[in-house]
Amino acid sequence: MISFEEAKARLESAGQSHVLQFWAEISADDRSALLEEICQLEPKELLEHCRAAVAAASRHSSADVRLDARMEPVAPEFIGSVRKSDKETLQMWNDEGLLQISQNRVAVLLLAGGQGTRLGVSYPKGMYNVGLPSGKTLYQIQAELIQKVQELANEKHGCLCTVPWYIMTSEFTLGPTEKFFKDNAYFGLCPSNMVMFEQRMIPAVGFDGKIILEKKNKIAMAPDGNGGLYRALVDNKILEDMERRGVEYLHVYCVDNILVKLADPFFIGFCVNKRADCGAKVVNKAYPAEPVGVVCRVDGLYQVIEYSEIQPETAELRDPRGELLFSAGNICNHFFTRGFLQEVTTYVSNILFTHYT
Numbered sequence: 001m002i003s004f005e006e007a008k009a010r011l012e013s014a015g016q017s018h019v020l021q022f023w024a025e026i027s028a029d030d031r032s033a034l035l036e037e038i039c040q041l042e043p044k045e046l047l048e049h050c051r052a053a054v055a056a057a058s059r060h061s062s063a064d065v066r067l068d069a070r071m072e073p074v075a076p077e078f079i080g081s082v083r084k085s086d087k088e089t090l091q092m093w094n095d096e097g098l099l100q101i102s103q104n105r106v107a108v109l110l111l112a113g114g115q116g117t118r119l120g121v122s123y124p125k126g127m128y129n130v131g132l133p134s135g136k137t138l139y140q141i142q143a144e145l146i147q148k149v150q151e152l153a154n155e156k157h158g159c160l161c162t163v164p165w166y167i168m169t170s171e172f173t174l175g176p177t178e179k180f181f182k183d184n185a186y187f188g189l190c191p192s193n194m195v196m197f198e199q200r201m202i203p204a205v206g207f208d209g210k211i212i213l214e215k216k217n218k219i220a221m222a223p224d225g226n227g228g229l230y231r232a233l234v235d236n237k238i239l240e241d242m243e244r245r246g247v248e249y250l251h252v253y254c255v256d257n258i259l260v261k262l263a264d265p266f267f268i269g270f271c272v273n274k275r276a277d278c279g280a281k282v283v284n285k286a287y288p289a290e291p292v293g294v295v296c297r298v299d300g301l302y303q304v305i306e307y308s309e310i311q312p313e314t315a316e317l318r319d320p321r322g323e324l325l326f327s328a329g330n331i332c333n334h335f336f337t338r339g340f341l342q343e344v345t346t347y348v349s350n351i352l353f354t355h356y357t
């Protein structure tokens with residue numbers, strides 16, 4: 001545990017002295033708890049985190065127009081459409097995907113660290129009963145889809161393959177998720193092919209760059225978002241686990257998608273066929289103001305522009321055929337090769353956590 005003076009100095013160096021503003025009012029136990037929390041914060045990283053929050057807030061309020069001006073749609077040669085492709089092409093993607101799955105080269109990774117706040121539940125979203133006549137939860141639906149795609153590959157290739165399931169949870173969701181799967185006998189999957197791991201927690205920061213206090217003696221903490229995946233992969237040695245299992249391709253998806261096609265052979269096959277490092281499955285936007293992010297290019301780099309970042313005029317733009325120019329709606333379904341993730345995590349480790357080593 002660190003001393004009060006040390007905590008004060010750390011917070012000052014990150015511009016967060018207000019965290020100790022209630023020190024005089026709190027009990028000895030509460031003081032220890034607060035010092036323990038402060039002890040976990042690395043000052044340099046905290047400073048960067050708080051600065052990033054301010055920068056993000058100012059980007060939202062001022063630079064949107066400039067961002068819009070730099071947006072370009074995804075180049076047609078990088079797009080594959082299930083709706084517009086012929087039967088042979090679709091067959092080729094499906095065959096390629098099933099072949100990779102049959103060779104144990106494909107895994108799925110679920111982003112399930114979020115709390116069910118917007119859904120209005122106090123338990124992990126995957127445990128939600130979505131109201132089907134069967135009463136199945138999202139986790140059960142997904143477990144059955146993994147079994148199904150394994151079966152399809154087995155039937156086609158006469159093998160006994162495995163699609164490992166990586167589940168990124170958080171401090172809020174790990175315990176209940178583990179218990180839920182155990183209580184339900186892993187819905188028939190082999191527990192050794194399921195890897196649950198935790199993403200990091202970070203302090204919640206206001207638009208003014210100041211840490212938010214949950215209570216007088218408690219910093220408000222939240223999981224570090226879907227972008228926390230890269231750090232969590234490093235922290236939990238997930239890429240090493242993938243390598244041990246011979247997994248080369250990863251399908252990453254969000255928990256709250258009832259229609260998700262796990263390890264979708266068409267999607268996997270398309271990406272493998274294109275020799276892509278990463279890919280995003282998108283759905284045509286239904287209408288310009290639909291609250292989904294769009295996959296596009298900004299300054300030549302592929303990224304998602306959120307619905308909160310795009311100007312209505314830009315969202316309304318149409319191509320000569322009358323279709324929305326920015327129509328590639330992000331549904332949080334991504335493809336990554338292990339090699340690409342290795343590169344990204346090495347890069348992220350170097351710029352973000354050099355001071356940990």
Ligand SMILES: CC(=O)N[C@H]1[C@@H](OP(=O)(O)O)O[C@H](CO)[C@@H](O)[C@@H]1O
Nearest residue numbers: 226291292293304306329330331332
């Ligand atoms: C930061 C982020 O993850 N934004 C995602 C996410 O937004 P929500 O605000 O969580 O609905 O889900 C959308 C639908 O899947 C997707 O289009 C968007 O890009």
